[in-house]
Amino acid sequence: MAYDTNPAPSTVYHPAPPGMQIKVAARDLSVTYGDALALDRVQIDIPDRSVTACIGPSGCGKSTFLRCINRMNDTIDTARVRGSIKIDGEEVNDRSIDPVLLRARVGMVFQKPNPFPKTIFENVAYGPRIHGLAANKDELAAIVETSLTKAGLWKEVADRLHQPGTSLSGGQQQRLVIARAIAVNPEVILMDEPCSALDPIATARIEELIDELRENYALIIVTHSMAQAARVSQMTAFFHLGALVEYGPTEEIFTNPRDQRTQDYITGRFG
Amino acid sequence: MTNQVKAPHIVKAFSEELEQLSADVAAMGGLAESLVSDALQAAATRDGDLAAEVVARDAQVDAMQRDIEKKIIRLLALRHPIAQDLRVCIAALKIVTDLERVGDLAKSIARRVPTLNDSEPTAFAASVDRMGKLVLSHIHEVLDAYVTGETARAVAVWERDDDVDEHYNALFRELVRAMRDDHAMIGPGAHLLFIAKNLERIGDHATNIAEVIHYLVTGSELASERPRGPRPEQTV
Numbered sequence: 001m002a003y004d005t006n007p008a009p010s011t012v013y014h015p016a017p018p019g020m021q022i023k024v025a026a027r028d029l030s031v032t033y034g035d036a037l038a039l040d041r042v043q044i045d046i047p048d049r050s051v052t053a054c055i056g057p058s059g060c061g062k063s064t065f066l067r068c069i070n071r072m073n074d075t076i077d078t079a080r081v082r083g084s085i086k087i088d089g090e091e092v093n094d095r096s097i098d099p100v101l102l103r104a105r106v107g108m109v110f111q112k113p114n115p116f117p118k119t120i121f122e123n124v125a126y127g128p129r130i131h132g133l134a135a136n137k138d139e140l141a142a143i144v145e146t147s148l149t150k151a152g153l154w155k156e157v158a159d160r161l162h163q164p165g166t167s168l169s170g171g172q173q174q175r176l177v178i179a180r181a182i183a184v185n186p187e188v189i190l191m192d193e194p195c196s197a198l199d200p201i202a203t204a205r206i207e208e209l210i211d212e213l214r215e216n217y218a219l220i221i222v223t224h225s226m227a228q229a230a231r232v233s234q235m236t237a238f239f240h241l242g243a244l245v246e247y248g249p250t251e252e253i254f255t256n257p258r259d260q261r262t263q264d265y266i267t268g269r270f271g
Numbered sequence: 272m273t274n275q276v277k278a279p280h281i282v283k284a285f286s287e288e289l290e291q292l293s294a295d296v297a298a299m300g301g302l303a304e305s306l307v308s309d310a311l312q313a314a315a316t317r318d319g320d321l322a323a324e325v326v327a328r329d330a331q332v333d334a335m336q337r338d339i340e341k342k343i344i345r346l347l348a349l350r351h352p353i354a355q356d357l358r359v360c361i362a363a364l365k366i367v368t369d370l371e372r373v374g375d376l377a378k379s380i381a382r383r384v385p386t387l388n389d390s391e392p393t394a395f396a397a398s399v400d401r402m403g404k405l406v407l408s409h410i411h412e413v414l415d416a417y418v419t420g421e422t423a424r425a426v427a428v429w430e431r432d433d434d435v436d437e438h439y440n441a442l443f444r445e446l447v448r449a450m451r452d453d454h455a456m457i458g459p460g461a462h463l464l465f466i467a468k469n470l471e472r473i474g475d476h477a478t479n480i481a482e483v484i485h486y487l488v489t490g491s492e493l494a495s496e497r498p499r500g501p502r503p504e505q506t507v
Contacts, residue, residue: 226353227351230353254353254354255353255354255357255358255490256354256358256490256491257354263354263355264278266353266354267280267352267353267354267355267356268280268281268282268285269278269279269280269281270281
């Protein structure tokens, strides 16, 4: 019988729990910005139709990891990505992959809501229109309504669709941005601290939305709020100094983490 | 300061509150242990005054439980402890419940002392006292294990509870036989049986606390069922 309270650091490879379908898989994924190593040989399997929270101190590589999934690091000149990251077994960094199409499949929501300087309707309609998802105006209107409904915003904006997106409150803007991401039929939704600019009520609405969205999408959320990670996610990944230190069911990470670094971070003991 | 809490929190007050909580539980444990010890001594030396004092002192144990529970509720509400910290709070909540019962059982033993003093001393009092010393050593050991965070010591107590049960079963059989043979033994015999039963229960609370310590330190449960011999309820 083992009474060891500080087992060896978790293994390098972090599989998803058995029985869950893998949506995103990284192998030996490293990212450097110039000389700085931001992500160090990450190996992880992220399940479909669930919420995976990425936690860790600032600069730990969690946002960098998120940006690998939809190739947002392409936009940074000094960034260099090595290793493999696959969505449904398809290599994201393959030359044949069009980043614009990839970013429709992998939607992203940022810390600060960033609606286009257009009407509420146009914010949601823009993606489906450029990707040719609607054959006519009626179809486009239907996509807009469905997306806003899924984002839990339809009732609040149905009678003001032609007002500017920026006229909405912060929480509403964040849900508008989520509706915009949903409108192009994504498979994966990335969220980089989606609630850090919102009040508790708006945060609760987004969290409820995240819980509903996981029926249809793989969601990966970066958050600095331990309580939020615990509330919304089924899986939690803890990053530190560019490495994926521990990854497992959220319930286990928050009741009995295996790695001392995880324990110290989530309980507020990092010096 | 116990060694359950390793690195300090960035928020110092949080660490201090957790340390204070563990210290309070340890102090309550010390008081409950002293109640058992004094109740046994009162029974062994037929000391009615000491027995009365034990009965009065149980109120302190109850007051400490209420105070500690309030502190835990405050910690849960204001600090939102997780992982190891959550286990410190949950363990404290469970242990104080066991300790409060230990205090009650010690009081119940003490209450029988004046009645026992009304009858002649019996040879069984010594046997009850031996059982009491055994149970007391379990309580003492398990409280030490709580303070030092040594799961191995807690598990050893958990495994040794069989000794208490065996002692109780033997005493039960002997007392029943003595009461059958000599009707004058029925009065003191019944009280000694209850005292032995109370001691057996105190032993159970010690094993409960051992289980909590295992959970506190490792985050996992001890096996749910210890192997047990036949219960005295099943014997005549």
